[in-house]
Amino acid sequence: PRTDAGDVIVTGTFDQWSKSTHLKRTPTGFETSIKVPWSEKVIYKFVVDGRWVTSGDQPTERDGSGNLNHVYFSPSKP
Numbered sequence: 001p002r003t004d005a006g007d008v009i010v011t012g013t014f015d016q017w018s019k020s021t022h023l024k025r026t027p028t029g030f031e032t033s034i035k036v037p038w039s040e041k042v043i044y045k046f047v048v049d050g051r052w053v054t055s056g057d058q059p060t061e062r063d064g065s066g067n068l069n070h071v072y073f074s075p076s077k078p
Contacts, residue, residue: 009048
């Protein structure tokens with residue numbers, strides 16, 4: 001997300017799209033940590049100052065409704 005944003009949230013299948021995880025501002029942008037199950041496909045998106053957005057540097061895919069979301073495949077349990 002852009003570094004001049006006031007409020008950045010990440011939400012997705014990991015929190016049932018409830019907008020529960022606010023990112024913390026750092027000198028280089030925003031960050032947070034989220035626990036997700038092993039070997040799981042996680043769909044997520046950012047909400048930046050109230051607008052749903054994707055970031056160009058992370059993988060995306062379209063859902064059944066045509067919405068563009070990020071996708072993350074968590075690793076298998078070691």
